Amino acid sequence: MLEGIIIKGIGGLYYVKTNEGLYKCKARGLFRKKKIKPLVGDRVIIELNEIDNMGYIMEIEDRDSVLVRPAVSNVNQVIIVFAVKDPFPNLWLLDRFLLLSEKENINPIICFNKIDLIDEDKLKHINGIYKDTGYKIINTSTKKIHGIEKLKKVLKDKISVFAGPSGVGKSSLLNFVQPNLKLKIGEISEKTKRGKHTTRSTKLMELNFGGWIVDTPGFSSLNIDFLEEDELESYFPEIVKYSGNCRFNDCKHDKEPSCAVKNAVEENLISKERYNNYLMVLNEIKNFRRY
Ligand SMILES: Nc1nc2c(ncn2[C@@H]2O[C@H](COP(=O)(O)OP(=O)(O)O)[C@@H](O)[C@H]2O)c(=O)[nH]1
Numbered sequence: 001m002l003e004g005i006i007i008k009g010i011g012g013l014y015y016v017k018t019n020e021g022l023y024k025c026k027a028r029g030l031f032r033k034k035k036i037k038p039l040v041g042d043r044v045i046i047e048l049n050e051i052d053n054m055g056y057i058m059e060i061e062d063r064d065s066v067l068v069r070p071a072v073s074n075v076n077q078v079i080i081v082f083a084v085k086d087p088f089p090n091l092w093l094l095d096r097f098l099l100l101s102e103k104e105n106i107n108p109i110i111c112f113n114k115i116d117l118i119d120e121d122k123l124k125h126i127n128g129i130y131k132d133t134g135y136k137i138i139n140t141s142t143k144k145i146h147g148i149e150k151l152k153k154v155l156k157d158k159i160s161v162f163a164g165p166s167g168v169g170k171s172s173l174l175n176f177v178q179p180n181l182k183l184k185i186g187e188i189s190e191k192t193k194r195g196k197h198t199t200r201s202t203k204l205m206e207l208n209f210g211g212w213i214v215d216t217p218g219f220s221s222l223n224i225d226f227l228e229e230d231e232l233e234s235y236f237p238e239i240v241k242y243s244g245n246c247r248f249n250d251c252k253h254d255k256e257p258s259c260a261v262k263n264a265v266e267e268n269l270i271s272k273e274r275y276n277n278y279l280m281v282l283n284e285i286k287n288f289r290r291y
C-alpha cells in the first residue's frame with residue numbers, strides 16, 4: 001500500500017506520484033460500480049501489482065473541492081492572471097473569473113502582471129478597484145523581476161490553478177517560479193490551434209519547493225448561466241459587507257431606494273467599476289432568465 005496523488009489521467013489510466021516514484025494505475029472495479037471516477041488531484045492509496053508493475057487505486061480520500069473545468073480535485077486556489085497592459089485588462093472578464101472561483105468555493109488570488117508597462121499611479125488605481133474585495137493581490141513583472149518571490153510563497157504546498165486570458169504572461173511567470181518547467185512563451189491560444197490537439201488532458205506539475213500547479217489554460221468556460229439572481233451578491237464580498245443595511249430585504253442594489261450598497265459606492269467604499277460589473281451581470285441574468 002502506497003499513498004500518492006493523481007497527477008494525470010488518460011483513458012482509464014492514472015499516473016500516481018508517490019514518495020517512491022510515479023506509477024501507472026488502474027482504478028479498482030468497485031469505483032466503476034459505484035460510478036466514482038478518480039480525478040487529477042485526488043489523494044489515493046494504491047496497491048502495486050508485481051506482475052505488470054502497475055498499480056491499483058484502492059482508496060480515494062475525501063475531496064476538499066472539485067473543480068469541473070478543468071476537472072481537478074483538491075484545488076486550494078486559483079491564480080487569476082491579468083496583464084495591466086498589452087493586452088488591455090478586461091476587468092469585466094476578471095470579475096467573471098472571480099465569480100467562478102467564489103461559486104466553486106476556491107480561493108482566488110489576483111495577479112497583475114506586466115507592471116513594468118505602466119506608471120505607479122495607474123497601478124495604484126487598478127489595485128484600488130479590488131482593494132475592498134479583500135482578495136490577495138500580487139503585482140508582478142517578468143521583465144523587471146518583480147513579485148516572483150511573493151508568488152512563490154503563495155504557491156508553496158498548495159494546489160493552484162493558473163487562469164487568465166492568453167498573452168498575459170502566465171507561462172512566463174511559471175518559468176520564473178520554476179525555470180525547469182520550460183513552458184513555451186508566446187504560444188498562441190488553444191483555440192486558434194484547433195485541428196491539432198484540441199483536447200489537452202489536465203495535468204499537475206510539481207513545484208520543487210513544494211506544491212502543485214495545474215497546467216491548463218484555466219477555466220475554459222466563462223458561462224455564468226448557473227448563477228441565480230438572488231445569490232449573485234454573495235459572490236461580491238464588498239457588496240455583501242453592506243447589503244444587510246438596505247431598506248428592502250430583497251434589494252438588488254439597482255433601482256431600489258435607500259440602498260446601502262449604492263451609498264457605499266457613492267462614498268467610495270465599493271469601487272464603481274466593480275459595482276458596474278455587478279449590475280452588468282445582474283442584467284445578464286435577468287435577460288436569460290426571461291427566456
Ligand atoms: N512587458 C512585459 N511583457 C511580459 C511580461 N511577462 C510576459 N510578457 C510577454 O507577454 C507575452 C505573452 O507571454 P506568455 O507567458 O506566453 O503569456 P500566456 O499566454 O499568458 O502564457 C510574451 O511576449 C512575453 O514576453 C512582463 O512582466 N512584462
Ligand SMILES: [Mg+2]
Pocket residue numbers: 170171172184185186187
Ligand atoms: Mg502560455
Ligand SMILES: [Zn+2]
Pocket residue numbers: 243246247251252253254256258259260261262
Ligand atoms: Zn441595496
